[in-house]
Amino acid sequence: MACIAKEVETELLPFLRVYKDGYVERLLGSQYVPPLLDDPETGVSSKDITISQDPLIKARVFLPKLDEPHQKLPVLVYYHGGGFCVESAFSSDHHRYLDGLVSQAKVVAVSVEYRMAPEHCLPAAYEDGWAALQWIASHFAENVIDDEPWLTNHGNSERFYLGGDSAGANIAHNIAMKVGKEGLPGGLKVLGVSLTHPYFCGSKENGSETCEDPEDFGCLVWNFVYPSAPGGVDCPMINPVAPDAPSLAGLACSRLFVSVSENDELRRRGLAYYEAVTESGWEGEAELVEVEGEDHAFHILKFETPKAKDLTRKVADFLTK
Template structure:
């Protein structure tokens, strides 16, 4: 074998490196876990295809907690991972969403958008938007997925995402408003430790999104320059930040952007003291429970 094939030409820890021969090696690989019944909570899950090559995992609470004739809120979720690692089908995502589904008594669908660098941005955003459009096709009860047709209340839809997933959730909320997406009502969005840009150059983002115009002009990095921001289809936003998170200031800036934007909804911010970026994926402590409780209360608030 030509030794040059082992030459690394792009290296972006903790996400991935690219070899000269085109191979991509991720620093973090989390194996997918099969859907099924969670014995602890009774939450069921199944996988569906929302667009060509793009899957999603749906989570349904145990039947005993549903009320006959009353449909359940729907959470549309986008996972984090720098647009390049993680999956809606992996164990980390499952451990985070199952307790939310159980405690908030809702249905959740997590969109497994395609990852960079094999699929350069904005493919992750496009896949995620296609996922929300697919969800909306069920609003008349005639969509391809019976769990959504029979159980989801499309008048009570929530978006959620962490890190890069929060960036994506914001994007699809704006798209839903700008295109006047019919069939669902987005009541709230949970922006958890969101990733947006700042004035410093980000080499990873430049590599995975070569068409980006940079922070000053790219609305995916800088929502303040998005002419469609005022049309964001969402009643309420909760921005969740962590005290020790390197992205904390960007979450705070996002909160301030929404406050000043002229968008007609309500925005609030919640800080977790003493924790780092996406700590809830790595720990199981009182702060995780407090964060989850805050999210559940946000969803249940009328």
């Protein structure tokens, strides 16, 4: 009997296809890898945990090899990239990157597995990112009941960081803005935010009157993953320099790391974001790193190359200052 080809409802190439029967075929993204205790190369241990059952929010926790049993370490809450619709905290690319970063920076990292579009369009990922952060922060408040021992035994609440790449960097930025507005359990403070190749877009370039190509890929992705976004591509969640966006002076951290790459289509937006933060009245210390001759997320996709290792080292340095 001949196979009947399934009909495509819509597609967002090269990321995914959605078929009329509701099946989502993801075309990009590395394979799942299990967590590992005491990685033979790095000494880093990892395990998977459940933060929430409804909605289901999971995470992979990383712990570096300890120098002493009760050692206290910085905490990094990390959000993976993938256009809000592909990749995973459990994928080989992001596991490998976090494993290397944790080994170098000596931090406890929690890589959040948030819900993704099109099954769960935005703002689901933002909601999951915020819920995960509140749960993590609660470990450093009084009367912790449901705790993760790697956090309670080894996390240093005085050195608390948010980070992410691409769409994950977008989430980290928006979470930091929300922290600035609402705070965290126990008055926990975010010391620093690390954004590598942040995903921002908008209808105008850097606030000018020159409209960008309406077929701009970043805008196409945003309209796909958040079709009901207030303001469309000028929603402050994706365009932090939009006219109605809240002041970036409200960014809830005292240190900021932004990295862009020369051949990345998102480079200009990342630079505009960095400039906007530093000119907003925000009182922290900002660092900008631009890598020549590389493309988007190269430090994750080409992890073993010299430039990727150098950028990972710079992020690790930021987390250890």
